[in-house]
Amino acid sequence: MTTALELDERYGRGxxxxxxxxxxxxxxxxxxxxxxxxTVAQSMNSVDADDLSYELVDEHSVTVRFQVTxxxxxxxxxxxxALDEEFGVVGWKIVEIPAGDSHMQQLSATIPTVAEATTGLVNSCWAL
Incomplete structure (x- = not known):
């Protein structure tokens, strides 16, 4: 009589x-x-910025309000x-932000321009 072990070996089970x-x-x-x-490590170190508003101060400057998380x-x-009507860059500035006690900070920056701007925005943010 054939045992279960012999059948397993014969038919590749086991x-x-x-x-x-x-x-x-x-x-x-x-x-x-x-x-x-x-994925978790990257999301813990990510920096997110949202534009809140902009104000055209004069022909040579624009103030941008933004929020950083x-x-x-x-x-x-x-x-x-700062951008003109054709979305060309007419001014830019690197804003350094010291470490804060909160995950979220609201800031504003005045950008000098070489021509009249029609809008201002945050291009990108990063951790130093």
């Missing part, structure tokens, strides 16, 4: 196949954990631009 699934599952789990950690305790810098 421990070897199960071991491959366990190893494959462990590798997949490690990849998912690493990808999740990279960033990790606490990090110095920041933002590139603020």
């Amino acid at each position: 421990r070897r196949k199960r071991a491959k699934w366990v190893i494959g599952g462990a590798i997949a789990l490690v990849v998912v954990v690493i990808a999740s950690w990279v 960033a990790p606490q305790g990090r110095d920041l810098a933002c590139a603020v631009e």
